[in-house]
Amino acid sequence: MSKDDLHTLFETSAVPAPRADLADRILAEAEAERPKPAAANDNKPWLRVVTALTSVAACAMFAVFALTPAPVDDAAWQSHADAAGFADLYAWVEGEPEALD
Amino acid sequence: MLAKVTDPDVDLLPALCRGESAALRRLMDRRLSTVHRLAYRLLGDEFEAEDVAQEAFLKLWKAAPEWEEGKAKLLTWLCRVATNACYDRLRKKRPDLPGETLDPTDERPSALSVIETRQRWDALQTAMMALPDKQRTALSLCYDQALPQREAATLMEMSEKAYESLLVRARKALKETVSDHV
Numbered sequence: 001m002s003k004d005d006l007h008t009l010f011e012t013s014a015v016p017a018p019r020a021d022l023a024d025r026i027l028a029e030a031e032a033e034r035p036k037p038a039a040a041n042d043n044k045p046w047l048r049v050v051t052a053l054t055s056v057a058a059c060a061m062f063a064v065f066a067l068t069p070a071p072v073d074d075a076a077w078q079s080h081a082d083a084a085g086f087a088d089l090y091a092w093v094e095g096e097p098e099a100l101d
Numbered sequence: 102m103l104a105k106v107t108d109p110d111v112d113l114l115p116a117l118c119r120g121e122s123a124a125l126r127r128l129m130d131r132r133l134s135t136v137h138r139l140a141y142r143l144l145g146d147e148f149e150a151e152d153v154a155q156e157a158f159l160k161l162w163k164a165a166p167e168w169e170e171g172k173a174k175l176l177t178w179l180c181r182v183a184t185n186a187c188y189d190r191l192r193k194k195r196p197d198l199p200g201e202t203l204d205p206t207d208e209r210p211s212a213l214s215v216i217e218t219r220q221r222w223d224a225l226q227t228a229m230m231a232l233p234d235k236q237r238t239a240l241s242l243c244y245d246q247a248l249p250q251r252e253a254a255t256l257m258e259m260s261e262k263a264y265e266s267l268l269v270r271a272r273k274a275l276k277e278t279v280s281d282h283v
Contacts (some may be wrong), residue, residue, distance in 0.1 A: 004271060009279070010244035013225040015138040022137070023129045026155045027122055030162045032122060035265050 108174040117165040125162055130174050133158070135245075136183050142241035143187040145230045155188070157182040173255075180248060181256045184238055191234055228278040236271035243268055 081089075108114075110131065116124035136157055140150035158181045214269035229237050235257065254264035 003272070006275070007244060009221070009225055010240075013222045015141040015150075015245065016147065017134055018137040018147070018154065022151050022154065023126065023133055026129065026133075026158050027126060029155065029159055030122060033159065033163065066282055 106168075108176075110175040111170065113175075114165070114168060117162070118168060120162075120166070125158065128161075128175065129158060132179060135176065136179050137239075138232065138245050139180055139241050140183050140187055142226075142229060142245060143234065144190060145226050145238055149190060153183050153186045156186050166224060174252065177248060177252045177256055180242070184256065187238075188234055224279065228275055231278060232271060232274055235267060236274060239264060239267045240271045241276065 110128060113124045113128050121218075130277070132203070133154060137150050137154040140153040141147055144150050144153065161175065161179060164193050229240065232240070238257060239253070242248050242256070248256060250264065251261055254261045257264060259267070
């Protein structure tokens with residue numbers, strides 16, 4: 001069998017064409033896989049303004065809470081300690097060294 | 102330095118990059134039958150061949166926006182994707198049989214019986230399916246005229262000389278199977 005015979009064999013045994021709807025199926029699949037872009041008229045400028053204002057407000061509130069020192073009220077702590085029975089402990093911690101001897 | 106490749110389908114590239122399905126349709130009008138033919142020869146199953154062709158075109162559709170013009174022809178790229186997909190499918194079907202060691206005479210009795218009943222198509226395809234995957238690919242690329250020799254060699258990731266040598270072996274193996282009966 002020569003090369004020409006092989007050519008003839010392949011020519012007379014050609015692969016049948018794909019089914020007619022294959023291209024349509026591929027196109028449908030391609031369309032389904034295309035990322036859906038936002039509609040051209042789906043433009044909400046007010047949403048950007050609201051988002052920006054909300055972010056600024058959140059930052060401001062955080063700064064106020066983080067930077068304002070908490071008031072220290074010694075009398076209030078002392079009364080809490082007395083009520084809880086820690087008066088002796090406080091007296092020992094805060095008392096004069098010679099008073100403990 | 103690699104020479105730039107002139108692609109006959111280059112006119113469709115800009116539209117493909119923009120995701121225009123009309124361009125994909127045009128490309129399929131030109132190339133779908135070639136890719137399908139190659140897959141059919143490699144797999145021997147028309148439905149699987151259609152799946153592979155679909156896979157190749159959808160991959161191109163997704164890859165088109167990043168396509169670097171001049172590196173490869175669209176058809177060569179499609180055929181390579183299809184060939185690899187076919188190899189994957191064949192590997193799954195017979196995971197213990199590496200391509201080149203497959204005995205080309207495995208299906209000989211079957212091929213002969215089919216030839217005797219003058220079913221030329223079945224006979225050729227049966228004989229083709231008995232060949233190692235790479236030999237079958239080389240024959241299909243050569244005789245089904247999917248690609249010129251240089252591009253076929255590139256697709257198979259070998260030199261033109263190696264491709265020619267593979268073709269010689271493939272022809273010999275095919276002739277052994279079908280000679281005197283066609």
